[in-house]
Amino acid sequence: MILRVAAINHAAFEWIHHEHVARDAGLTTEQLYVIRDTSFLPSPGNAILSPLQSAALAFAHHSTSTVKVPPEVTLSLADALRSSIASGSNDTESLAQDLLVESAAVVASYNMVSRFLVSLDVAAMSDFPPPWPATKSTFKVPLSVDPANGVLEDGHFLYAETHVTDPDAPWIVCANSLLTTTDMWEWALEKMLAPQPHGAKEVETLGTEGMLPDGLFLGKYKTFNVLLHDQRGHGKSSFPSNTKPDGLQCTIPILASDIAYLISTLILPSSSSVRSTIDSEPKVHAVIGVSQGGAAALAFTAMYPLLTKSVVSCDTGPRTPEGNKAAWTERIELVKANGGGEDGMRKLAAITVPRWFPAPSRCSTEMYLPGQILSPPSSPEVSSIYGRRPRSEALQAQIVTTSLDGFIVGASALQDYDLLAGTGMNRSLLDVTSPADPKVLLIAGSLDGGGKVSNGMGKLRDAWNAKRIPAGGGSVKLEVIEGAGHLPMVDETEKWWDIVGKWLAGI
Template sequence: MASKISLPDSRTLSYVLDETPKGGPIVLLSNSLCAPFGAWDHFVKMLNSNGFRTLRYDQVGHGQSSSPPELNTTFDSMAADVYALLQALNISSLHGWVGVSMGAAKGVCFVSKYPKIVRKLVICDTISASPVNLGGADVFGPRVVAAREVGHLEDAIQSTLDRWFGKAWLEENPKEADRVRNVMRGTTLDGFEACCHALRSSSFDLRPILKDVGSSVEDALCVVGEKDANLPQTMDEMREEIEAGFRASGKDNIIRLEVIKNAGHVCFIDGLEQFSEIVVRWLTKH
């Protein structure tokens, strides 16, 4: 059952913090666009069975979290929302942050802005900057326009599912596909536009702050779905920058990029078994 806090600007943020296993270290799970926190349900069970509690939350306009009057959300503003949540819950440190897609980018922003709170950062399937900053076309603006024109997100949800998983996986896993689709329907149009604003903004660029990860956390891990477009290559470049930041901080951490076989953009769903094995083992060590 989700709880809510009131943010400084009077928006509400919905979240759920596991009560059990009692006293277990807390791992925060940070979501992708168009995916309220229910998307993590299966992975939560894996973490709980290995002694971890999870803290999940819904970003702007997702689930029961409200949207601001001005849909000018940025990654810095979303990181500030998480900081406000931790303060409200009197949580001074997190054992881990596991983020996928924009939830991973948000993790990098969070640890650079609020260092020494997150011990272990898992960065999954994220671009390093907005498409425009990377020299490409804006893919998010047209998606917002299309959704606004029809007045709903059903088409956007279906195209996102196709992009994340591929039609073959969706046909072979109809029950899980329906579960994820129903979770995604908890996204509002305003929330979709607000988060797309962050993703397409000129302010979204992780590249200058990747070097800060090493001085902000104890360890980091990169994870990517094998079938997630060109992200296996670009995330390896990200891994190199993060590792260089650890070196600059006097740490000898080897930062790994784990590739989840036959998985796509949300590899904790279609690659659940391998993803869980890798991430839980990494979170458990020292």
């Protein structure tokens, strides 16, 4: 009942803090999905909710949406409560009435709570809806130093988490930017787990046969599962001997191999190797990466084309830009000069976050004060001007808590890479041209690097298409998100997913 109130009133904070309580009480992801979907009420005889749960859901729905509850709904809840009381009770009717009053009080009280939370934008969550439920599992996967040859390093691991809506749903696998953790996907995750629009083939099926295609969650929804991970030396992942002078240096292809290794371990556990023969239809619908993760996603396209249908690469480039090796060395020295711990990483965060979110990004620390809320603009061209500074502050905290060793591990991958040359990979990125290769979408924030990033990605698109289109591989798409910085899934989540979600639905 509390969760239905939260869903109707768009009280994300209320939903998040009660979903785990509901799971502890025994509710499943399927049941939570029905509770979250405010567009319908399941019939009393449905196979997903018990008669008492269905009656309670209907009461909460009507009380919240129209205040006045139809008499038959109230009577249905009273009957269900009466039936739930253990036989032999001395005063079944009195106890049922007490429970009915308590039910009404719970719904009324949490309507008050949700209105309080949303009206004051508690935790800056009032501008996005409650998340759609998924079963979250966490893993510590032994860290692979050389996945191609099965070499592991004792005592080290990659932290990964899966968010499963349905075991048979296709997968989205995400790769983070340098200096961030799985939490950077916090705002985009609820978009990826939400019911998705039907693709062109499914719409055609619906139109001609008048029935839902097979394989939809609960027979109604098309959903994705999501795999997230912390890259080496970041978040909850450890780091191997990369930081030793004689150790294996971290590279973009190694990070791409980490993605493939996690897929083979957590999504395709029956395969003995990521190079094993797999189904012609990959279970991974898309590999999505941003910045360093975007470069790793591009490398993945060339190295493991059979593992995914598509790749989305955001705000990155196919090679180390001129002068960037020295720039990364300077940043490492900046951290060392300020103690090498959190104080040093705080100095790094102070110059990194403004570069990620330059004004007028909604996450800009230059434009918005903490907690600032401004009036909606009169110009129809601007969709919203609510500041999202709490998001950039959350990312700043991720930078500060990254260890110096972890930063060095990640930075070393960005200091010297060239995916066009094909060094250390099966082939150059520009040779990924066959119709069997993954479809590719490039995305850039318009504010990233003052437009230099989108210009660079445009050149990659043109050079790639010059070879892909004649070979029948299909065109590489580039979308530029206006008002977005280096991490568009953070400051312009809705615009980012509107592009990515629609593109994925067509695959």
